[in-house]
Amino acid sequence: MRREEVFARDAYRCVYCGEVFPPEELTVDHVQPRVRGGDRSGGNLVTACGPCNVRKGHRSPAAFLADEPEALRHFRRWARHVWPRHLRAVEEEVARRLAPR
């Protein structure tokens, strides 16, 4: 899916902070990182604003969301077009990372 299509589908809203941005301030993020077999189809892509993308850095979405409860809350609310299996994988990894050791 092309980036413009991802932005339009997500109504130009960043899934990590919940704010709406002009397209030039948006980026596309992979829910399941490409190194873990995630592809560029729509069910694996979400809209992220530039500042959130920078803050996230090289962390996987699940690692980022486990570290930032606000971002997790927004992601659960706004990442509606992500495939259920990717959402499950993210939730499972977040739960693992948040579990007491």
Ligand SMILES: [Zn+2]
């Ligand atoms: Zn954002």
